[in-house]
Amino acid sequence: MIELFTADTPNGKKISIMLEEISYEYKVTKVDLSKGEQFKTDFKKISPFSKIPVIIDHENKKSVFESGAILIYLSEKSNKFYEKNDRLIINQWLMAQMGLIGPMIGQHHQFHHFNPGKSKFGEERYFKIAKKLYEDLDKRLSVSKFLAGESYTIADIATWPWIARHEWHDIGLKNFKNLTKWYLEIAKRDAVIKGYDLMNSGSVIPKP
Numbered sequence: 001m002i003e004l005f006t007a008d009t010p011n012g013k014k015i016s017i018m019l020e021e022i023s024y025e026y027k028v029t030k031v032d033l034s035k036g037e038q039f040k041t042d043f044k045k046i047s048p049f050s051k052i053p054v055i056i057d058h059e060n061k062k063s064v065f066e067s068g069a070i071l072i073y074l075s076e077k078s079n080k081f082y083e084k085n086d087r088l089i090i091n092q093w094l095m096a097q098m099g100l101i102g103p104m105i106g107q108h109h110q111f112h113h114f115n116p117g118k119s120k121f122g123e124e125r126y127f128k129i130a131k132k133l134y135e136d137l138d139k140r141l142s143v144s145k146f147l148a149g150e151s152y153t154i155a156d157i158a159t160w161p162w163i164a165r166h167e168w169h170d171i172g173l174k175n176f177k178n179l180t181k182w183y184l185e186i187a188k189r190d191a192v193i194k195g196y197d198l199m200n201s202g203s204v205i206p207k208p
Helices: 010-021 067-078 084-114 120-140 154-163 177-187 190-196
Strands: 002-006 026-030 054-057 062-065
Touching: 002 010, 010 026, 010 067, 010 154, 010 190, 054 067, 062 067, 067 084, 067 154, 084 120, 084 154, 120 177, 154 177, 177 190
Parallel strands: 002 026
Antiparallel strands: 002 054, 054 062
């Protein structure tokens, strides 16, 4: 059984979606970020940077932190969504999400959604970066069904939850037809619908 320590964030949803996709039994243990539970000593033992998500694989008695590493671990364990012959390109798109898409859109959330009016420079900078990411993803998806090729992989699972917060971005997802098509194709998957509502709170995937 996999225990998922998480909060209701895009990074957290990556892992719940993956666990649903591979049909693994798992338990969600909520980490309340607003109460600083991520800084507790016991949690830091499995997450040295005090970040969610983290998993404990109780079958193998292993813990894994960092969402990209967790996706790779689960894909190798299940032998799904990480084809050996395609790993070079999958890794590139996965690392693009980990190092660029997530961090930059996350900054856009901070300035545009959570703290509007506090920094004109920050709001303008990260809005432009987020819009450029939409454009770059749309361009890629004009020549490829999924990010790493014709098959759905952990690169898509990693990226999709960040685009699922498009209502926060005020960029207009529907203006990017290829990105929208990809978003909707993934949004109809049963595992994605279930994994999106990881806290069983009735969360519904936002429409473009």
